[in-house]
Amino acid sequence: MSPNRPDAALHLEQFLPYRLSVLANTLSASLSGFYAGQHDLSPPEWRVIAVLAQSPGLTAAGVVARTAMDKVAVSRAVARLLRQGRLSRRQSAEDRRCTTLELTRAGQALYRNVAPQALAYERELLQALSKADQERLGGILELLTARARELRDGRIISASKDPG
Amino acid sequence: MSPNRPDAALHLEQFLPYRLSVLANTLSASLSGFYAGQHDLSPPEWRVIAVLAQSPGLTAAGVVARTAMDKVAVSRAVARLLRQGRLSRRQSAEDRRCTTLELTRAGQALYRNVAPQALAYERELLQALSKADQERLGGILELLTARARELRDGRIISASKDPG
DNA sequence: TGCTTTTAGTTACATATGAAACTATTATAA
């Protein structure tokens, strides 16, 4: 990848991808415990609900495009939400391959119930940070996410030139 | 980050736990592709290697304590690393329940090979950020992780008093 | 038109993961 001092030690608890993974998993465990315990809702299902609350009438592919979920996850979440009566779908007339998705009344009620609690959770979390850090965080995540995608997609082979 | 009233809409792509999850998963996919492709090594296995490189002679429980991994994951990773000859273990004389773990020469060689590449990857990633943001990030992650654990363990019920 | 490719979405399979049960050993305490 890039030639650093080849003998630099890696300290796991200081390693950024590891730290992000631990944090994200901790949050995810809290939240999914809450979704599951209170509402019989898995995290992928919640994501689908949240996205459709904002953008009713999306197709499954549309949900995929807006959520970093893969299409199998979306397909399964949608199937379960349909069974639960939280979602309805209608085959498109022009293109009979796709179906558009909408929240039912029950789905909308669920969203109105869960969304404020999720936001309250986020607020509690952010109170760990100063106002200044809260404001930086959004930008930092955006930059890191963009870079992570570039690295994953191999658009960056090795840019660093031993910056010392 | 998000100025939300109790009835504010939740926008998934702005929701901190979601964003962290997407970022962590992207990084994890890159890295585990690399570990697996180049070294036949799973992420949990890599974590065990990294921790033992720093702290030889830990028990499995010691690895658990230092890594947010659960004991089943550690047990499985250790079993596989033993089979691969990357780890050795010795039953403790005082307490015959526990075994101490050490990297073999092969394990050490693997660590010396992978660690610099992982660090290089981290460096590439961090170059997305200004020097100032790089320095803030560590502190932010520490604060968020601590708060996330408090929330998960229920030590905080609801502290916020509508700060808006 | 008819052949090939692409896209939407589902299903099948193989692997990963975590909770809980289990084995073996040590600690506690009546």
Add this chain to the structure above:
DNA sequence: TTATAATAGTTTCATATGTAACTAAAAGCA
């Protein structure tokens, strides 16, 4: 002591997840 609880680590089982294969419909194109 000897019953009870606690700890280290493994195994079992049930679920989650991703890859690849599949079906159906549409698009490209010869």
